[in-house]
Amino acid sequence: MQPLADILTNALARGDAEPTGLCVAFSGGRDSSVLLHALHGLALPVPLRAIHIDHGLLAESAGWAAHCETVCRQWQIPMQVTRVDVSSAAADGGLEAAARDARYAVFRAELRPGEFLLTAHHSDDQLETVLLRLMRGSGPAGVAGIRPFAPFGPGYLVRPLLQAGRAQLVDYARQHALKWVEDPSNRDEGRDRNFLRHRVLPLLRERWPAAPDTVTRTARLADEAVHLLDELAELDAGAVVDGDTLHLGLLRELSARRQRNLLRWFLHRHEVPPPSAAALHDGLRQLCEARADSAPRLSWSAGELRRYRDRLYLLKCHPDSEPVPESRRWDGQAPLELGSLAGQLALRQGIGGTPDVGGQALTVRFRRGGERLLQHGQHVSLKSLYQSGGIVPWMRPHVPLVFHGDELLTVGGLWYAENPPGSGVATGLEVAWTPRERLR
Numbered sequence: 112m113q114p115l116a117d118i119l120t121n122a123l124a125r126g127d128a129e130p131t132g133l134c135v136a137f138s139g140g141r142d143s144s145v146l147l148h149a150l151h152g153l154a155l156p157v158p159l160r161a162i163h164i165d166h167g168l169l170a171e172s173a174g175w176a177a178h179c180e181t182v183c184r185q186w187q188i189p190m191q192v193t194r195v196d197v198s199s200a201a202a203d204g205g206l207e208a209a210a211r212d213a214r215y216a217v218f219r220a221e222l223r224p225g226e227f228l229l230t231a232h233h234s235d236d237q238l239e240t241v242l243l244r245l246m247r248g249s250g251p252a253g254v255a256g257i258r259p260f261a262p263f264g265p266g267y268l269v270r271p272l273l274q275a276g277r278a279q280l281v282d283y284a285r286q287h288a289l290k291w292v293e294d295p296s297n298r299d300e301g302r303d304r305n306f307l308r309h310r311v312l313p314l315l316r317e318r319w320p321a322a323p324d325t326v327t328r329t330a331r332l333a334d335e336a337v338h339l340l341d342e343l344a345e346l347d348a349g350a351v352v353d354g355d356t357l358h359l360g361l362l363r364e365l366s367a368r369r370q371r372n373l374l375r376w377f378l379h380r381h382e383v384p385p386p387s388a389a390a391l392h393d394g395l396r397q398l399c400e401a402r403a404d405s406a407p408r409l410s411w412s413a414g415e416l417r418r419y420r421d422r423l424y425l426l427k428c429h430p431d432s433e434p435v436p437e438s439r440r441w442d443g444q445a446p447l448e449l450g451s452l453a454g455q456l457a458l459r460q461g462i463g464g465t466p467d468v469g470g471q472a473l474t475v476r477f478r479r480g481g482e483r484l485l486q487h488g489q490h491v492s493l494k495s496l497y498q499s500g501g502i503v504p505w506m507r508p509h510v511p512l513v514f515h516g517d518e519l520l521t522v523g524g525l526w527y528a529e530n531p532p533g534s535g536v537a538t539g540l541e542v543a544w545t546p547r548e549r550l551r
Contacts, residue, residue, distance in 0.1 A: 115149050115275060115283055122271035123227070126260050130157050130267070131225035136218060137161035137190065139179045139292040142231035145280045146272060148289060150229070151186050161190040162221060164214045166197055168206070175292045182290075193217050207302070219264035226266040232257050234323040235277040239307050241326050246303075250388070251337050252375075256330035276323050343369065344376030352377060355549070357423040363399050370395055374416075381425055386411035398423060406504065419503050426548060428452070430505040438476040441513075447475060453509040454546040474514040482512060484519050485528045496526055501551045510550075513542055525550075 123130070133155065135147045150159055163179040165172050176192045183190035195213040197206065218228050237256050244253035261268050272280070284291070300306045315322050347369055351361045357377065362370055371391055378385045385391060386409065394409030398418050401407040409416040415426045428451070436450040443458035456475060483490035497507050502525075510523040521527045524542035 112279060113274070115145070115272075115279065116153060118274050119146075119149055119153065119271050122259065122274065123269070126227070126267065126269060128225065128267060130227040132158040132160065132223060133227050133229055134218075134222060134266075135159070135161045136214075136228060136230045137163050137179055137183070138294075139163065139175045139182070140231075140294060141284050141289070141291040142233065142272070142277075142280055144182070144289050144291040145283050146229060146231040147182075147188065148186070148287060149283065151188060159188055161188055162218065163190060163192045164217055165192060165194040166210045166213070167194055168197065168210065169295070171292070171295075178290075178292050191221070193221070222264045222266045224265040227269045228263055228266060229269050229271060231272055231280075232270045233272045233275050233277055233280060234327050235308075235312070237273055237330055238312065238323045238326045239304055241330055242307060242311075243303060248388070251333050251340065254330065255334035255337050256326075258334060273327060340372050341376055344373045347373045348376065355381060355425045359399065359418065359421045359423055362423070367396070370399070377425070381427075383425065383427060384413045386413075417503070417505060420501065424503060424549070426505075428548065430509075430548070433509070435477050435508050436511075438474060441473045441475050443473055449475070449511055450509070452506065452547050453477075453511060454544065456511050456513075457543045457545075459541050459543055473520070476512045476514060478508055478510065478512065482519055484522055484526055486526065487529070493522065496522060500525060503550060506546065506548055506550050509546065511544060 123133075133150060135143065135150065137143050137147055147161060161179070161183055163176055165176045176194075180190060180192065195210075195217060197209045197213045222228050241254055241256045244256070247253070257270055257273065258268075259270050259273050283289075296302070297305060298309075300309055312322075319325070347365060351357050351365070351373060357374075362373070365373065374391065374395060375385050386394065390409065390411055394416070397407045398409060398416060401418070403421075407418055410429065413427070415429060417424050417426060430452060433452045434450065436453055439447070441447050441456075441458075446455050446457040448455055458473075478493060482493050484493070484496065485491075493507075493512075496502075497504075497510075502510070510525070512519055512523070513521045519528055521542050523546075524544040
């Protein structure tokens with residue numbers, strides 16, 4: 112068995128970057144205590160520190176934070192404690208997922224440029240993770256399990272103990288008389304991971320003692336396959352992807368497998384969890400094959416893909432469920448917040464001089480039907496303006512219409528009315544509108 116110090120040294124040396132510092136995610140449990148103690152015993156060329164996250168979910172959490180502070184003070188390792196509130200922020204995966212999201216949000220925010228964030232995941236954790244993801248029907252990325260090294264915030268996320276097993280960490284903790292805290296939730300077999308750990312894995316190890324090592328190798332091979340798929344997606348993306356949109360005509364030229372691979376890559380790059388494999392398969396087919404005059408969409412909990420003019424748009428919201436703001440009066444003196452999609456409206460000095468609204472407040476309304484804008488001596492319908500301007504249909508109800516009395520002055524600052532004599536509005540009017548989703 113390779114000494115733990117050698118495992119750590121080799122793991123840190125195998126990264127694609129040189130660390131500016133090492134930051135341990137220190138829960139106070141046995142595994143992270145072993146990691147921090149073993150690193151403390153090495154002659155490190157960069158600073159070592161620790162971060163403890165207090166989720167506040169159990170009465171013992173304050174005592175765990177105090178324990179971590181005591182340990183770091185004894186070992187003379189700088190440490191910070193950050194408390195997060197996740198009790199009312201359960202994510203789709205429940206409270207446990209919400210706690211993890213909050214924890215990693217703190218790590219990302221606190222990590223320094225070039226610093227390595229180190230977690231104490233080991234080969235038994237890898238075995239559990241791969242098996243759980245297999246039970247959930249994960250693809251290659253899921254089977255790749257816990258990645259040993261990955262970019263993270265301004266630095267990197269590193270798991271240097273993946274070549275070590277739980278038994279080796281237990282032996283190390285006993286040899287060095289380490290003290291740690293025990294989370295009672297780890298004994299709850301109602302949780303999938305705990306059920307696997309306490310009931311299933313003992314049987315697997317009895318039959319296949321080397322299971323953690325072999326699954327770790329499998330995960331490494333799957334990770335290589337994922338990187339190859341990513342490289343293929345990057346090649347396809349060069350022609351198909353434009354920001355947060357995809358050219359549908361060029362996407363159709365790819366095989367169905369490459370389409371799905373590119374879309375998964377595209378969603379990952381935009382930090383949007385993908386839909387289920389079945390939803391992705393059927394939804395992408397409909398987006399590609401639907402008639403030109405239809406408006407297909409692929410909608411799932413994390414967002415939507417919508418089609419307009421042979422282009423697919425990624426939305427991190429569901430526009431049809433977003434309420435259209437109410438009409439309101441506006442003196443133009445301060446920016447006006449309109450809503451989650453409509454964004455913000457502001458009045459500023461234009462080319463013609465200082466805005467003058469004739470002593471009458473403006474009214475900001477939203478499309479009701481029949482609105483027309485005076486342009487070149489003719490009243491033009493909003494539908495014509497939106498179609499000629501390529502405004503996506505789902506944003507049209509959220510475009511602010513600025514009125515002076517009964518006169519429509521501007522459509523979101525995109526088009527302006529002519530100012531006929533006696534209208535009471537100077538040509539200096541200029542509206543700056545900042546929507547929260549793209550318009551074209």
